[in-house]
Amino acid sequence: MTATESTGGSERSSAPRGAGSAPVPRGTPRRTSTARRTSTSRRRATPRRTATRAGQYAALLGYLAFLAFPFLWLLSTAFKPPRELSSMHPTWIPEAPTLENFRQAFAQQPLLAAAGNSLLAAAVSALLAILLATPMAYVLARFRNRLSRAATGWVVISQAFPLVLVIIPLFLILKGLHLVDSRIGLIMVYVVWSLPFALWMLTGYVRAIPRELEEAAAVDGAGRLRTLVSVTAPLLAPGLVATALFAFITAWNEFFFALVLLKSPEKQTLPVVLTHFLGAEGVADLGPLAAAALLATLPSLLLFAAIQRRITGGMLAGAVKN
Amino acid sequence: MRHDRAPGRPPRFTRRGLLTTAAALPAAALLPGCSDGRRRTAGGRITLRFQSLAWQQDSLKANKQLVAEWNRQHPDVRVQYVQGSWTTVHDQLLTSFEGGEAPDIIHDASDDLADFAYGGDLADLTALLPPRLKRDIPQRSWETGTFAGRIHGVPFLQEPRVLIANRAKLDRSGVRIPTPEHPWTWQEFEEAAQRLTRGTTYGVAWPLKEPVSATLNLALSTGGRIFHRRRDGKVEVRFDAVDQQVPRTIHDQVNVDRSASRTTLGMGGSDTLPGFFAGRYAMVPLGFSYRQQIAQQAPKGFDWTVLPAPKGTALDQGVSPQTLSIAEDCPHKEEAMAFIDFLLSPPNMVRLALGDWLLPTGQEALKDPALRAAEYDWATGTALAGSLHSAPAQSVRGYPEWKDKIATPGLQEYYSGAIGLDTLRKRLVEDGNLVLARYQR
Numbered sequence: 124m125t126a127t128e129s130t131g132g133s134e135r136s137s138a139p140r141g142a143g144s145a146p147v148p149r150g151t152p153r154r155t156s157t158a159r160r161t162s163t164s165r166r167r168a169t170p171r172r173t174a175t176r177a178g179q180y181a182a183l184l185g186y187l188a189f190l191a192f193p194f195l196w197l198l199s200t201a202f203k204p205p206r207e208l209s210s211m212h213p214t215w216i217p218e219a220p221t222l223e224n225f226r227q228a229f230a231q232q233p234l235l236a237a238a239g240n241s242l243l244a245a246a247v248s249a250l251l252a253i254l255l256a257t258p259m260a261y262v263l264a265r266f267r268n269r270l271s272r273a274a275t276g277w278v279v280i281s282q283a284f285p286l287v288l289v290i291i292p293l294f295l296i297l298k299g300l301h302l303v304d305s306r307i308g309l310i311m312v313y314v315v316w317s318l319p320f321a322l323w324m325l326t327g328y329v330r331a332i333p334r335e336l337e338e339a340a341a342v343d344g345a346g347r348l349r350t351l352v353s354v355t356a357p358l359l360a361p362g363l364v365a366t367a368l369f370a371f372i373t374a375w376n377e378f379f380f381a382l383v384l385l386k387s388p389e390k391q392t393l394p395v396v397l398t399h400f401l402g403a404e405g406v407a408d409l410g411p412l413a414a415a416a417l418l419a420t421l422p423s424l425l426l427f428a429a430i431q432r433r434i435t436g437g438m439l440a441g442a443v444k445n
Numbered sequence: 446m447r448h449d450r451a452p453g454r455p456p457r458f459t460r461r462g463l464l465t466t467a468a469a470l471p472a473a474a475l476l477p478g479c480s481d482g483r484r485r486t487a488g489g490r491i492t493l494r495f496q497s498l499a500w501q502q503d504s505l506k507a508n509k510q511l512v513a514e515w516n517r518q519h520p521d522v523r524v525q526y527v528q529g530s531w532t533t534v535h536d537q538l539l540t541s542f543e544g545g546e547a548p549d550i551i552h553d554a555s556d557d558l559a560d561f562a563y564g565g566d567l568a569d570l571t572a573l574l575p576p577r578l579k580r581d582i583p584q585r586s587w588e589t590g591t592f593a594g595r596i597h598g599v600p601f602l603q604e605p606r607v608l609i610a611n612r613a614k615l616d617r618s619g620v621r622i623p624t625p626e627h628p629w630t631w632q633e634f635e636e637a638a639q640r641l642t643r644g645t646t647y648g649v650a651w652p653l654k655e656p657v658s659a660t661l662n663l664a665l666s667t668g669g670r671i672f673h674r675r676r677d678g679k680v681e682v683r684f685d686a687v688d689q690q691v692p693r694t695i696h697d698q699v700n701v702d703r704s705a706s707r708t709t710l711g712m713g714g715s716d717t718l719p720g721f722f723a724g725r726y727a728m729v730p731l732g733f734s735y736r737q738q739i740a741q742q743a744p745k746g747f748d749w750t751v752l753p754a755p756k757g758t759a760l761d762q763g764v765s766p767q768t769l770s771i772a773e774d775c776p777h778k779e780e781a782m783a784f785i786d787f788l789l790s791p792p793n794m795v796r797l798a799l800g801d802w803l804l805p806t807g808q809e810a811l812k813d814p815a816l817r818a819a820e821y822d823w824a825t826g827t828a829l830a831g832s833l834h835s836a837p838a839q840s841v842r843g844y845p846e847w848k849d850k851i852a853t854p855g856l857q858e859y860y861s862g863a864i865g866l867d868t869l870r871k872r873l874v875e876d877g878n879l880v881l882a883r884y885q886r
Binding site: 205206208209210211212213227230231232294298303304382383386387388391395396398399400401402403404405406407408409 | 500501502525526527530531532540544654713718719720723738742743744
């Protein structure tokens with residue numbers, strides 16, 4: 124049986140028996156997938172199924188609202204004047220929106236310089252993590268033996284170490300290298316910190332690429348390097364983007380290492396500077412804090428928006444096996 | 446050189462404790478108290494790093510202006526302003542001291558200094574203090590920065606706890622308006638709160654998310670100390686009748702006469718402000734500096750006033766002032782002290798106090814007309830300055846653990862009505878003394 128026959132047969136067997144659903148004759152061109160989906164959903168639209176679908180959408184909307192709530196509240200707070208911040212009946216949309224919180228935030232703290240420091244640390248550490256993790260992930264995924272399985276296990280276990288335990292050897296090493304209070308030292312820490320998870324993620328992405336593609340390239344005469352560059356790397360791109368984004372955001376949001384390792388004010392990163400809006404016993408300069416926090420959130424959001432397709436592609440890669 | 450590190454200190458399994466361990470190991474291995482003198486001199490000029498915790502707009506401005514003025518007047522001793530944060534200062538200083546990277550001049554609160562002072566991280570300022578500064582700050586304030594007989598912090602700003610009240614509700618209720626000269630007794634305060642409780646309005650809202658310091662510091666007014674030093678120098682916890690009066694008043698307001706809101710027990714001070722502005726609570730016991738938030742955030746026409754905290758046998762209450770210290774590793778301690786003396790000259794202390802909406806400790810600064818103004822009830826706070834004393838617990842080793850593990854949950858349960866006074870006393874005293882004993886072997 125050919126592939127065409129198989130498809131046709133399948134459609135015929137599951138076709139509805141009502142009016143307007145004539146059997147598909149042999150040799151008729153295949154319907155588009157959209158048409159097929161439309162037909163299928165119309166076929167299955169029972170009241171119970173509709174109710175289930177409505178419930179699913181309601182749950183999804185509720186979940187999205189739950190996820191979006193902190194960000195929307197931050198957005199709203201950043202534009203509220205002081206008198207609206209302590210209202211007993213808070214509103215989503217500020218009644219008298221103001222940019223004063225942003226003006227104050229920039230006047231009080233060197234936000235742009237701190238954002239520059241965070242950007243530098245996050246971008247460079249993400250790039251380095253990818254450069255180091257990619258070949259290691261390829262080896263772990265393609266050459267599976269006891270050693271690679273042990274290495275993968277160690278990578279997973281290493282994620283369980285608390286920060287305060289990890290900082291001891293890191294501090295020792297950095298102090299010995301005179302890299303405390305140094306951007307290079309902080310970037311090294313971020314690379315080390317994000318590397319295990321990046322490696323774990325990338326190993327999954329490499330495994331999702333069919334080995335047969337590399338074998339076919341080899342049969343066509345491509346060497347291993349050519350195969351890696353021309354066949355594997357393009358297919359791995361979505362995974363690389365997703366992993367780089369993970370490493371970037373991990374470093375962008377990191378607070379503890381930056382607090383402990385950086386002493387000079389001109390080197391401080393954005394999460395550390397955000398704490399300068401907090402007073403003793405949890406009192407906060409709420410408006411400027413919200414404005415500064417909003418600015419700190421935006422790069423991550425913009426980055427997600429810009430490369431969303433690639434991330435989705437990366438996440439779905441290998442989801443359906445042949 | 447570090448010295449006097451306390452032997453045999455028991456471990457505390459908190460984040461702070463773990464961090465201490467984390468920071469101590471590299472220091473022990475690599476940095477036995479050395480300092481990098483090169484970063485402090487450039488071209489023959491001394492550079493001192495001043496880590497400030499100023500965070501409010503006016504306070505930041507005042508600090509930065511003063512540093513700039515100093516640098517203009519003293520080209521050979523440059524001060525570099527370094528921004529710190531109240532939320533992270535302890536961890537940051539801990540790692541800074543152990544890593545040999547500590548700031549030269551350190552801004553902190555006196556109740557955070559004990560570990561650093563006993564650990565030899567902070568310089569003994571006793572011989573460095575200029576006579577003018579020593580005279581200007583009263584002895585009761587110096588006690589807050591004194592550890593084992595040595596001064597490790599210069600107290601310069603302090604904050605009394607006051608009652609911030611809705612003036613319209615007070616006037617309508619007909620209760621006597623207390624003044625610093627004629628404050629309410631605790632009994633009068635209870636009666637006033639009852640009279641101010643009408644329908645959905647509570648007479649008082651106690652924000653007691655962190656109940657220990659509020660309870661201990663206010664208990665001083667009834668003679669309660671809770672921490673009592675014995676003749677052999679060791680400290681023990683007691684919870685006698687005088688110690689119980691303030692906690693019992695709060696408990697009864699919440700659980701017996703219902704003149705205090707139960708929901709605010711778990712709140713911080715700022716969290717109670719929306720309800721206060723909306724008229725849900727007639728009075729809120731808060732720190733004096735909360736006036737700034739109230740001035741900024743209160744709805745137009747909202748009339749509020751500052752009342753002194755109630756009086757027991759005296760109007761006294763405990764405080765932990767903000768302090769300035771010098772790192773033991775600082776190679777230019779005299780220059781650092783000269784900067785502190787400049788920063789705390791009477792006119793500059795007034796600028797710092799106004800920026801933070803706090804009271805200065807200096808007697809000359811307290812005379813400044815700006816701090817005796819009727820506006821925002823500065824005068825009420827200034828009149829209370831003489832009744833502020835060192836918080837009883839701040840120099841007690843083991844107090845942080847007692848506070849976190851014993852007193853905070855105990856008081857929270859007692860105030861919410863979950864346990865009685867006997868159970869609370871048993872926990873605070875019996876369990877508490879077991880904790881302190883480990884620190885006093």
